[in-house]
Amino acid sequence: SYVLTQPPSVSVAPGETAKISCGTNNIGSKSVHWYHQRPGQAPVLVISYDHDRPSGIPERFSGSNSGNTATLTISRVEAGDEGDYYCQVWDASTDPLYVFGTGTKVTV
Amino acid sequence: QVQLQESGPGLVKPSETLSLTCTVSGGSISSFYWSWVRQPPGKGLEWIGYIYYGGNTDYNRSLKSRVTISVDTPKNQFSLRLSAVTAADTAVYYCARNLGAPGGIDVWGQGTTVTVSS
Numbered sequence: 251s252y253v254l255t256q257p258p259s260v261s262v263a264p265g266e267t268a269k270i271s272c273g274t275n276n277i278g279s280k281s282v283h284w285y286h287q288r289p290g291q292a293p294v295l296v297i298s299y300d301h302d303r304p305s306g307i308p309e310r311f312s313g314s315n316s317g318n319t320a321t322l323t324i325s326r327v328e329a330g331d332e333g334d335y336y337c338q339v340w341d342a343s344t345d346p347l348y349v350f351g352t353g354t355k356v357t358v
Numbered sequence: 359q360v361q362l363q364e365s366g367p368g369l370v371k372p373s374e375t376l377s378l379t380c381t382v383s384g385g386s387i388s389s390f391y392w393s394w395v396r397q398p399p400g401k402g403l404e405w406i407g408y409i410y411y412g413g414n415t416d417y418n419r420s421l422k423s424r425v426t427i428s429v430d431t432p433k434n435q436f437s438l439r440l441s442a443v444t445a446a447d448t449a450v451y452y453c454a455r456n457l458g459a460p461g462g463i464d465v466w467g468q469g470t471t472v473t474v475s476s
C-alpha cells in the first residue's frame with residue numbers, strides 16, 4: 251500500500267487558477283482520477299485517466315500526470331468549486347487496488 | 359441515466375454484522391464493476407471492495423477478513439456485509455460504479471450513514 255499525498259488546503263480567489271497536487275513515487279505510470287465532493291454530498295468524478303473530462307464537467311477542469319506528481323487544475327475558479335478534492339489511482343500490484351488521496355479542501 | 363440507492367439499517371450494534379444493499383436503476387448491473395466506498399466522519403474516502411457482475415470480487419486487505427460483497431443480477435442489486443463491526447466502522451457508506459477495473463468511479467449513490475453503537 252502507499253499514500254497519495256495532497257495538500258490539506260488550497261485557497262484561491264474567484265476567477266483565479268487553483269492547482270491541486272497528488273504525489274507518490276512514479277505516479278506518472280498510473281492512471282489518476284479526480285473527484286470533487288461538496289459538504290454532505292457524494293463525490294463527483296471530474297477528471298478520469300489523468301486528463302479526460304466526463305460529460306458535463308466544465309472545460310475549466312484539467313489534469314496532468316508525470317513523474318511523481320499528478321495535478322488537477324481549475325481555471326477561472328467559481329464559488330461552486332469549493333469543497334474537497336480527492337485523487338485516486340488503481341494499481342493491480344498493490345493492496346488495496348484503489349487508493350484515494352488524502353484530500354484537499356479548496357476554499358474560494 | 360444510471361442511479362444508485364443504498365438501503366439498510368442506520369444503526370448497528372458492536373460485534374454485529376452491517377448489511378447494506380445497493381439498487382441499480384436506469385441501467386443493467388450486467389457489465390461494469392460495482393464498488394463500496396466509505397467515509398468516516400470528517401475523514402477521507404476508503405475503498406472497501408468491488409464485485410464484477412459475473413461474481414468476481416476483490417477487497418481491501420485491511421477489511422478482507424470481515425467483508426463480503428455479493429450481486430443479485432435479476433434484482434439489479436449488489437450488497438455489502440461487514441462483520442464484527444466496531445465504532446471505527448461508523449461512516450457514510452457509498453455504493454458506486456467503476457469505469458472498468460482501472461477506471462474511476464463515475465456513478466455514486468447518495469450515501470447512507472451507518473453508526474455503530476450499543
